[in-house]
Amino acid sequence: MATPTLNWPLPRAVAHRCGGALTPENSLAGLRVAAALGFRAVEFDVMLSADGTPWVIHDETLERTTTGSGRVCETSDEVLRRIDIGSRLHKAFAGEPMATFEAMTLRCHELGLQANVEIKPAEGHEVETGDVVARRILSLWEGRPLPLVSSFSFAALQAARKVAPSLPLGFLYSKAPADWLQRFDDLAGYSLHCAKDVDDAVLAQAKARKIPVLCYTVNDPRQAQFLFDRDVTAVFSDRLDVMADYR
Ligand code: G3P
Ligand code: MG
Numbered sequence: 001m002a003t004p005t006l007n008w009p010l011p012r013a014v015a016h017r018c019g020g021a022l023t024p025e026n027s028l029a030g031l032r033v034a035a036a037l038g039f040r041a042v043e044f045d046v047m048l049s050a051d052g053t054p055w056v057i058h059d060e061t062l063e064r065t066t067t068g069s070g071r072v073c074e075t076s077d078e079v080l081r082r083i084d085i086g087s088r089l090h091k092a093f094a095g096e097p098m099a100t101f102e103a104m105t106l107r108c109h110e111l112g113l114q115a116n117v118e119i120k121p122a123e124g125h126e127v128e129t130g131d132v133v134a135r136r137i138l139s140l141w142e143g144r145p146l147p148l149v150s151s152f153s154f155a156a157l158q159a160a161r162k163v164a165p166s167l168p169l170g171f172l173y174s175k176a177p178a179d180w181l182q183r184f185d186d187l188a189g190y191s192l193h194c195a196k197d198v199d200d201a202v203l204a205q206a207k208a209r210k211i212p213v214l215c216y217t218v219n220d221p222r223q224a225q226f227l228f229d230r231d232v233t234a235v236f237s238d239r240l241d242v243m244a245d246y247r
Helices: 028-036 101-111 126-140 154-163 180-186 200-208 221-229
Strands: 013-015 041-048 054-056 114-119 148-151 169-173 191-195 213-216 234-237
Touching: 028 041, 028 101, 041 101, 041 126, 054 101, 054 126, 101 114, 101 126, 114 126, 114 154, 126 148, 126 154, 148 154, 148 191, 154 169, 169 180, 191 200, 200 213, 221 234
Parallel strands: 013 041, 013 234, 041 114, 114 148, 148 169, 169 191, 191 213, 213 234
Antiparallel strands: 041 054
């Protein structure tokens, strides 16, 4: 299988959860601020509702970031549409709506932002989420350079690959396992995404194969520079205000 490539330049800093320190994480407000600060790419998390609609949210449950409660995968679109994801961060963001994947994508297009779409399946929904998100990407990005699509779930990546042979896939780990490269090759991966305490041995494997490495979550420019000096390609950051040199 030929390796699908990314048809847009990967910047050195990607807004993690759209820049979740300054604005509610995974929000349309985050996209606006990321674009205003000159960022060119954002990362956000996508999960299915009880109706099978892809929404942008990190946790499997609603409590931490929203005024709602319960599991996202057991909550209907009608309920999610009424949820406020702004008040938990600050009253200035009260009324910020939870974004559907479609709304988020269209706003990225309007603002000229590239995306790393992280497939974030609720437990037990890995294949369905990978399949649905990949299908939506093919229609929402038609005629545009495809986003980078990543997941901690191999099953979700497998399902996405089945739907979309041309999708650039990011293999996401907190710590890359010994067989990461074999799994990567099995699905013709594009990039490796991992936590910032990445081993030298893993970086050497990636470098030998010219595989881009992206590390999360880096909110200190000195730490970012330390990673770039070790051949890390890009970092995910919540702190867009202090990472401006790496846009
Ligand atoms: O995709 C990089 C990073 O977002 C992975 O961790 O938990 O913030 O989605 P998490
Ligand atoms: Mg994420």
